[in-house]
Amino acid sequence: MQKSKLIMILGALLIIALFMFPLWNITLEAPQYPTPLGMDIYINDFSDTHPHDIKNINLMNHYVGMQYIPETIPEFKIFPWVIGIMAALGVCIGLFANYKWYLGWFALMSVLAAAGIYDFYLWEHDYGHNLDPKAILKFTNPDGTVMGFQPPLFGSKDILNFKAHSYPQTGSYFLALGMALTFIAYILGKKESRKHIFISKNKMKSIFTLFGLALVFISCNTGPTAIDYGIDGCHYCEMTIVDKLHAAEIVTKKGKVYKFDATECMINNLKDIDTTTIDIYLSTDYNDPKTLTDATKATFLISKEIPSPMGAYLSAFKHKEDALIKQKEKGGKLYTWHELLAKINYSGQSKP
Numbered sequence: 001m002q003k004s005k006l007i008m009i010l011g012a013l014l015i016i017a018l019f020m021f022p023l024w025n026i027t028l029e030a031p032q033y034p035t036p037l038g039m040d041i042y043i044n045d046f047s048d049t050h051p052h053d054i055k056n057i058n059l060m061n062h063y064v065g066m067q068y069i070p071e072t073i074p075e076f077k078i079f080p081w082v083i084g085i086m087a088a089l090g091v092c093i094g095l096f097a098n099y100k101w102y103l104g105w106f107a108l109m110s111v112l113a114a115a116g117i118y119d120f121y122l123w124e125h126d127y128g129h130n131l132d133p134k135a136i137l138k139f140t141n142p143d144g145t146v147m148g149f150q151p152p153l154f155g156s157k158d159i160l161n162f163k164a165h166s167y168p169q170t171g172s173y174f175l176a177l178g179m180a181l182t183f184i185a186y187i188l189g190k191k192e193s194r195k196h197i198f199i200s201k202n203k204m205k206s207i208f209t210l211f212g213l214a215l216v217f218i219s220c221n222t223g224p225t226a227i228d229y230g231i232d233g234c235h236y237c238e239m240t241i242v243d244k245l246h247a248a249e250i251v252t253k254k255g256k257v258y259k260f261d262a263t264e265c266m267i268n269n270l271k272d273i274d275t276t277t278i279d280i281y282l283s284t285d286y287n288d289p290k291t292l293t294d295a296t297k298a299t300f301l302i303s304k305e306i307p308s309p310m311g312a313y314l315s316a317f318k319h320k321e322d323a324l325i326k327q328k329e330k331g332g333k334l335y336t337w338h339e340l341l342a343k344i345n346y347s348g349q350s351k352p
Contacts, residue, residue: 004189005094008102011181012090015109017174018043018083024120024172025049026151027165028057039069040169041120043079045256046070051233065135066149067127071274072254075119082112090182099189106182113175121153224249224282224292225257236265236272237310244289246308246315251280263295264312267344281337283316286326293318296337303332312344 022040027049029036037057038049046069048054058068086109093101128150139147139160151157151164158164227249232241235258241247248266250258254277260266263283281295286306299320306326308314313332317323323334335343 002189002192004099004102004185004192007181007188008094008105008185009091011178011185012087012094012105014174014178014181015083015090016087017178018171019080021170021174022047023169023175025165025167025169029163029165030161042171043083044076044254045072052238055238061149063135063137064139064149065132065137067130067132069127071256071277073123075123076254079116086112094185099186099193102182102186102189106179106186109179109182113179117153124150124153127151223255224251224280227259227292232259234259234261234265236260236269239309243309245284245286247284247292248295248316249280249282249292250278251282252277253279262309262312262314263300263316263340264308264310264314264344266295267341285318285322286315287317287319287322291318298337299323300335300337300340301327301330301332302335302343303327303330305330305332314340314344 022042024041025038026041027036027038035050037053037060039054039057040047040049046054054069062068086105090105093105129148131146131149141147149159151159152166154166154168156163156165227241227247229242229244229247230240233239234241239261241259241261243261246262248260248263250260250266250269250273252258258266258269258273260269266281266283282292283295283298283300285291285293285298286301293316295316298316298318299322301315301317301323302313303315303326304313306313306315315326317326320334327334
């Protein structure tokens with residue numbers, strides 16, 4: 001295979017790294033925060049740089065009327081498809097097409113990248129200027145206009161007593177490298193080529209086959225992740241998760257994972273989550289602490305003889321037979337998932 005084709009394919013594949021690494025990071029430094037607050041931006045998600053950073057940023061920004069950083073934005077549904085399609089298209093072009101197509105791919109990817117940066121700027125502008133007029137604190141510029149709090153698109157900027165930093169991250173470097181390689185492939189291909197290479201009908205069928213496989217790969221969701229006891233924090237109460245008998249987890253349809261120190265915290269947190277986005281509810285099997293079991297199919301025991309982290313005395317069992325044995329030993333009452341939702345209120349305590 002010609003070097004230009006190999007380099008083109010490699011360049012197209014490198015952009016898949018955007019599914020694994022963040023594109024951008026925004027960090028806020030201030031004297032009252034010994035550890036700066038940070039937010040990593042992926043092509044399909046916002047993520048804390050440190051545990052609970054986004055929650056703390058939202059609480060802080062609330063005072064000046066800034067919008068909460070949302071769980072998701074429409075772009076998060078579009079960007080993964082764009083990157084997946086461009087990667088698949090680039091591989092197909094590298095395998096079957098004339099070197100001139102390499103330049104076309106590079107040009108299209110450049111336009112899409114520029115559009116993404118512009119969209120990011122618009123989001124930052126709206127985030128920093130569309131303020132709640134009823135905010136607790138109001139700041140004005142010397143000319144009397146309302147002060148904006150837009151973070152920089154690139155670089156550092158002073159905002160009141162904060163210094164905001166905005167810089168590309170690993171995903172952006174992979175994107176830039178991949179695009180650079182496709183342009184290099186075009187230059188090499190131009191030197192290698194003595195005649196045009198046309199795509200046959202059979203090769204066109206191969207392109208669509210590879211393209212379809214790439215779309216299937218992109219559409220796959222991630223599943224549950226192991227809880228790192230003593231390190232991970234509960235998404236609801238923010239306590240460090242240490243109890244290996246009662247931890248719980250939620251996985252959204254997009255693959256985002258929320259971890260909890262107890263099933264009662266998971267249930268209490270439902271008021272803060274759009275439940276239509278949830279794919280899996282998981283609770284630790286009391287009899288097998290290494291196993292996260294489907295909470296909707298589990299049997300739950302509320303017994304005063306078995307304390308749980310948030311005081312609901314609630315334990316989950318994968319098998320009903322195990323729950324019955326533990327009930328005979330410790331007393332209490334058994335519940336299904338739906339009965340439990342009706343039983344537990346949002347304070348984390350059992351109803352009398």
